[in-house]
Amino acid sequence: MRKLGEILIEKGVTSMGELHTALEACHRHRSRLGTQLLRLGFLTEKELLSALGEQTGMPPVPREILEAATLDVMGLLPRKTAERLHAVPFGKLQSQLHVALINPRDDAAIEEIHVVTGLDVQPFVVTEASLEAALARLGLGAGEVVRTDGGPNDEPSEGSDWESMWNGTLPTVEDLVALESWTEDEGEFSVAYATFPGLVTVGDPSEVTLSGVLDEAGLKKALCAAVGRDSVGAALLLYSAQFLTRLCLFSVYKEQVHGWLVEGMGPVLEDVQSFAIDLERPTMLSVVAAAGRAQEGPVPPGEDNESIAACLGDPISRDLVLVPVRVQERTVAFLMGDIPGQSTIGIPVKDLTNAANVAGMALEMIIQRRKIGKALGA
Numbered sequence: 001m002r003k004l005g006e007i008l009i010e011k012g013v014t015s016m017g018e019l020h021t022a023l024e025a026c027h028r029h030r031s032r033l034g035t036q037l038l039r040l041g042f043l044t045e046k047e048l049l050s051a052l053g054e055q056t057g058m059p060p061v062p063r064e065i066l067e068a069a070t071l072d073v074m075g076l077l078p079r080k081t082a083e084r085l086h087a088v089p090f091g092k093l094q095s096q097l098h099v100a101l102i103n104p105r106d107d108a109a110i111e112e113i114h115v116v117t118g119l120d121v122q123p124f125v126v127t128e129a130s131l132e133a134a135l136a137r138l139g140l141g142a143g144e145v146v147r148t149d150g151g152p153n154d155e156p157s158e159g160s161d162w163e164s165m166w167n168g169t170l171p172t173v174e175d176l177v178a179l180e181s182w183t184e185d186e187g188e189f190s191v192a193y194a195t196f197p198g199l200v201t202v203g204d205p206s207e208v209t210l211s212g213v214l215d216e217a218g219l220k221k222a223l224c225a226a227v228g229r230d231s232v233g234a235a236l237l238l239y240s241a242q243f244l245t246r247l248c249l250f251s252v253y254k255e256q257v258h259g260w261l262v263e264g265m266g267p268v269l270e271d272v273q274s275f276a277i278d279l280e281r282p283t284m285l286s287v288v289a290a291a292g293r294a295q296e297g298p299v300p301p302g303e304d305n306e307s308i309a310a311c312l313g314d315p316i317s318r319d320l321v322l323v324p325v326r327v328q329e330r331t332v333a334f335l336m337g338d339i340p341g342q343s344t345i346g347i348p349v350k351d352l353t354n355a356a357n358v359a360g361m362a363l364e365m366i367i368q369r370r371k372i373g374k375a376l377g378a
Contacts, residue, residue, distance in 0.1 A: 001307060004033055004270045007051045008043065018042040026268070032102075033268050035128045045127055052125045055274050058104040061124040066090050066100060066134045076117050079138045084228070085109045088126075088134040095119055100126035100134065103273045108253045214238040219355060223362040230261070232366070236325070236335060236359045237263035243347055244321065244337030246312040248272055251333050252289075255279045259311060260333065266313030266340070275311055283308060284322055289331040294323040294353050296344040312338055319344050325356045327364050 005023070008014045014022075014037060025036040034048045045063060053060035069090035074082075076089050076097065087109060091098035097119040101109065104123035113121050126134075214222060214235060222235035233249050240247055246266035250257045257279050259272035279286055283304045288295050298319050299309045309317040317338040325333035335356055338344065 001271060001275045001310065002055050004051060004055055004268060007054055008037070008047075011047070011051060013043045013047040013051070015042075023268075027265065032128055033270055038127070038129060045129060049125070049127055049130075052127065052270070055270065056104055056125045058123055058125040061090065061098075061100045061126050061130075063127075063130040063133065066126070066130055069134070071137070074134065074138055076119070077113060078116070079135075081112075081116060082138060083135055085112065086128075086131060087113060088131060088138070089113075089117070090124075090134070092119070096122055098122050098124060100124050100131060102126060102128055102131055105274060105276060106258065107256065108251070108258075212238055213241045215242070216351075216355075219358070223358060226362055226366060228366070229363060232359050232362045233261045233333070235362075236355055237261060239355050240335060240337055240352055243352065245339045246317070247335070247337040248311045249333055249335055250275075250285070250311075252279060252331060257285055257334065262311075264337075267311060268313065271313075272311050275307070277304060277308065285334060288322050288324050288334065292324060292326060292329070292331065294321065294349050294356075296321045296347065296349050308336070312336065315340055321347055321349060321352060323349070323352050323356045325360050325363075327360045332360070332363065 005019050009016065009019065018037070018040070019042075022033055022036040022040055022042060025031075025040065026033055029036065034052065037043050038045060038048060049060040049062060066088065069088075073089050073092050076092070077085075077087065077099070082088050085106075086102040087099050089097050089099050097113070097117055099110075099113055099121050101123050102125075103109070104125045110121045110123055216239070219235055219239040222238075223232060226232045226235065237247050237249060241263055245264050247263040248259065248267050249261040251260040252258075255278065257277050259275040262269050262272050277283065277285070279289060281304055283302070284295060284300050285308060287300075299305050299317060306316065309320060312320070317340065319342070320336060320338040321344050323335040324331045325335060335352065339347075
């Protein structure tokens with residue numbers, strides 16, 4: 001996992017001081033590092049896009065290419081789905097669809113786009129600013145292409161994992177990607193992204209008090225109201241933030257673990273979402289998944305375990321808590337957190353485990369509600 005800040009420093013397009021300021025802005029605004037660097041005028045969109053391409057290993061797509069895309073091509077992906085997946089099609093060549101994504105390594109999103117459009121997806125990385133401009137074009141009058149093959153416009157097709165879930169196969173996080181995220185007027189719980197820099201110290205992160213932390217009652221209320229997997233993940237993070245300073249959520253998709261969401265003083269969203277590792281590799285993730293219970297204490301030795309711990313940011317964690325989120329006895333996500341420089345002794349792992357179990361139940365209930373609604377034609 002290459003850190004975005006390190007890439008930008010190596011390229012000489014931003015300074016340590018500017019990076020420091022942008023990371024602090026991420027904490028205040030709960031946003032992406034690259035977005036804050038652009039907002040503060042510390043680099044150009046072209047410079048950021050080049051760094052994102054290097055970090056993700058995906059080809060970048062500049063703003064002018066998205067602006068030249070036709071609404072017919074952009075509308076191949078229904079607008080609500082495009083907004084939820086942070087993805088916009090911009091080119092079509094026979095059976096291949098070129099799609100700009102903020103997180104082009106999100107294999108679950110890519111597969112959903114394939115299912116919805118019926119086309120092979122070639123992912124490209126894009127800046128958040130360019131993607132939002134493209135989504136605005138869709139909102140201003142892009143006519144969504146109506147499917148004529150019986151597939152729904154804003155739901156996964158009948159051939160997706162969604163339909164097979166309740167016919168003998170166990171649900172995983174990939175079954176949840178089609179669930180709509182909250183809109184702002186539905187009161188979505190925000191998730192903090194980066195704050196503790198990976199390249200420069202900004203004080204003791206253990207002294208930071210996070211806003212919006214949920215207690216047990218708040219967690220239950222948030223999970224009962226949740227309509228998408230991201231809102232479930234956000235609620236779990238905000239509850240866990242009362243015990244841990246730095247937090248990451250990982251999703252499991254086809255036996256691959258992917259960075260998902262972050263909270264607190266440390267993790268950088270772009271860095272975490274560029275992380276992926278095979279669940280079958282012998283790591284603390286595979287141990288926790290196999291055991292089905294939480295692990296706390298020193299980070300086990302090994303390069304893979306260190307790379308997992310590094311997702312929490314600098315300083316690299318030496319002592320952490322790792323909790324599985326399970327649906328029908330299967331691990332679909334991991335909650336990981338720590339307090340830099342402190343032991344996990346005394347952290348209420350039982351409370352975190354209970355919260356993760358309730359989050360798993362919430363994910364399952366969301367699927368059931370969607371299944372019932374679909375059966376009733378809602």
